[in-house]
Amino acid sequence: MDEQIKAMQAEIEAAAASITDSKEMYLLRKQYLDNKTGKISALMKNMRDLPPEERPAFGKVVNVLKGWALDFFTEQDARLKAIELAQKNAAEQIDVTMPASKHLCGALHPQTLIANELIDIFAGMGFTIFEGPEIENDYYNFTALNTPQDHPARDMQDTFYVSEEFLLRTQTSAGQIRVMENAQPPIKILSPGKVFRSDDDATHSPMFSQMEGLVVDKGITLCDLQGMLDVFAQNIFGENVKTRLRPSYFPFTEPSVEVDVSCFACGGKGCRLCKDTGWIEVLGAGMVNRHVLENCGVDPDVYTGFAFGMGIERIAMLKYGIPNIKMLFESDVRVLEQFRG
Numbered sequence: 001m002d003e004q005i006k007a008m009q010a011e012i013e014a015a016a017a018s019i020t021d022s023k024e025m026y027l028l029r030k031q032y033l034d035n036k037t038g039k040i041s042a043l044m045k046n047m048r049d050l051p052p053e054e055r056p057a058f059g060k061v062v063n064v065l066k067g068w069a070l071d072f073f074t075e076q077d078a079r080l081k082a083i084e085l086a087q088k089n090a091a092e093q094i095d096v097t098m099p100a101s102k103h104l105c106g107a108l109h110p111q112t113l114i115a116n117e118l119i120d121i122f123a124g125m126g127f128t129i130f131e132g133p134e135i136e137n138d139y140y141n142f143t144a145l146n147t148p149q150d151h152p153a154r155d156m157q158d159t160f161y162v163s164e165e166f167l168l169r170t171q172t173s174a175g176q177i178r179v180m181e182n183a184q185p186p187i188k189i190l191s192p193g194k195v196f197r198s199d200d201d202a203t204h205s206p207m208f209s210q211m212e213g214l215v216v217d218k219g220i221t222l223c224d225l226q227g228m229l230d231v232f233a234q235n236i237f238g239e240n241v242k243t244r245l246r247p248s249y250f251p252f253t254e255p256s257v258e259v260d261v262s263c264f265a266c267g268g269k270g271c272r273l274c275k276d277t278g279w280i281e282v283l284g285a286g287m288v289n290r291h292v293l294e295n296c297g298v299d300p301d302v303y304t305g306f307a308f309g310m311g312i313e314r315i316a317m318l319k320y321g322i323p324n325i326k327m328l329f330e331s332d333v334r335v336l337e338q339f340r341g
Contacts (some may be wrong), residue, residue, distance in 0.1 A: 005061060005062075005064075005065050008032075008039065008040070008065065009065070009068065012028075012032060012072065013072075015028055016028060016072070016073075016076050019076075019080070020080070020083075021080065021084075022080040025076050025080055026077070028073075029073040029077075032069055033066070033069055033070065033073070040062065040065060040066050040069060043062045044059070044062055046058075047059060047062075104337070104340070105340065106340075107336065107339050108339065109328075109336065109339070110316045110320055110322070110336075110339050111209060111313060111316050111328055113339065114312055114315050114316040115192060115209065115211070115312050117236065118190075118192075118211055118232075118236070118312070118315070119190065119192070121231070121232055121235045121236070122190045122213060122232070123190075125228060126188050127188050127189060127213060128188065128189055128190070129190055129191075129192070130175050130178075130189045130191050131175070131191065131192065131193055132169070132174055132178055132191060132193065133169070134168060134169055134194055134196075135162060135166055135167070135168060135169070136167060136168075136169040137165050137166050137167075138154075138167065140174040140177050140178065141167060141169050141170060141171070141174045143295075144174075144177040144292065144295045144296070145171075145174070145177065145251060145252040145292060146251045146252050146295070147251045147252070148251065158170075158197060158198050158199075159196075159197070159198065160196050160206075168195075168196035169193075169195055169196065170195055170196065170197050171195055171212065171309065172191040172192065172193045172195060172210045172211070172212045172309070173191075173212050173252060173307065173309065175189075175191040175212070176189070176191060176214040176307060177292075177296055179191075179214065180214075180293070180296035180297075180298055181296050181297065185216045185217050185218070185298060185303045186215075186218075187214060187216040187217070187305070188214070188215050188216075188217075189213065189214050190212070190213050191211070191212045191213070191214070192210070192211040192212075193209065193210065194207055194208070194209055194210075195207075195208060195209070195210045202323070202324045202326075203314070203324075203325055204325065205313070205325050205326070205329065208312070208325070209312040209313060210309055210311055211309070211310055211312055212307065212308065212309035212310075213308050213309075214288070214305060214306075215228075215305050215306055216288065216293070216298060216303055216305030217303060217304075217305065218304075219304070220303075220304045220305050220306060221287075221304070222245070222257075222287060222306065224306065225245075225257075225285055225286075225287070225306040225308065226245060229243045229259055229283075229285070229308070230242070230243055233261045233282070237261055237264040237318075237319065238264050240262075240264075240267070242261070242262045242268075243259055243260065243262075244260050244262075244279065245257040245258070245259060245260075245285075246258045246259075246260065248284060248286075250284060250286055251289070252286075252288070252289050252307065253285070253286025253287055253288060253289055253306075253307055254286065254289045254290070255286055255287060256284070256285070256286035257285050257286050258281055258283075258284055259281070259282055259283045259284065259285055259308070260279040260280060260282065261279070261280055261282050262278060262279060262280075263277075263279060263280055264280075273318075280318060282310060282314070282315065282318065283308055283309060283310035284308070284309055285306065285307065285308035285309070286308075287304060287305070287306050288304070288305040288306060288307050293305070313325050313328050316328065322335075
């Protein structure tokens with residue numbers, strides 16, 4: 001029995017001598033000390049084959065072996081972990097005298113750049129900022145804005161409905177209603193924010209950013225609208241840019257207009273950007289419909305107003321020459337680093 005014990009001790013020591021990893025040492029430990037499958041535990045099972053008078057001495061010898069093995073493996077585990085810790089500390093040492101690694105500075109997203117620029121332009125003309133909720137009810141998003149019940153914009157394929165009453169707003173114009181309900185003219189607000197429409201192609205996205213403006217006061221005319229748009233266009237696209245208004249239709253404005261700017265790339269001569277027309281459509285606008293003013297408790301016989309709305313991504317795409325709106329949402333560093341100042 002003594003020879004068997006000594007042989008097992010030598011076997012353990014020989015196996016441990018070639019191990020340099022604490023995980024491997026743990027696995028070796030299990031081979032000998034595991035309660036169910038360990039070799040030392042298996043020796044105890046042999047006790048039932050011995051005569052009763054030999055069992056106490058046999059059990060004592062096996063327990064001594066087990067105690068020795070526990071101490072041995074504990075010592076080896078501590079030794080290997082100390083070595084591993086020293087290696088880890090050496091690998092993680094930092095030479096504080098070395099020059100710092102060069103890190104590129106970040107930059108604002110082109111959409112943020114345009115939004116900030118637009119806010120600065122209109123704030124300079126006396127506009128204040130109002131941000132409404134992104135989840136709106138049908139009244140503020142459609143009904144109060146004079147949108148007929150059978151208008152295509154109300155259809156499920158065009159609008160994301162949360163419930164029968166609530167939806168993801170399709171336009172920030174809903175915020176204009178909230179302002180007119182709670183404030184008396186004169187009103188001059190700019191309402192930026194995310195809007196949602198079921199539309200997806202190279203120039204449209206199901207989620208995009210819109211910026212709408214509203215002015216309500218006595219004596220407001222379409223000339224005031226165009227004068228303000230001239231200032232906007234010249235600040236964004238260049239001082240030589242002109243605007244023109246084309247008749248259009250929106251439920252919440254009457255008359256309604258599409259607003260074009262003269263092509264800032266070719267100076268109005270005709271190019272690929274303006275499709276050889278010399279003009280580029282940038283936004284929609286118009287005089288606030290009487291019914292919209294009445295819905296908000298504003299007397300249309302005393303006050304008039306104009307409203308306009310533009311897609312921030314569209315302005316960014318035009319100004320920076322971005323061909324696909326999805327480039328503004330993909331966070332591609334190769335695109336974004338071009339806007340680093």
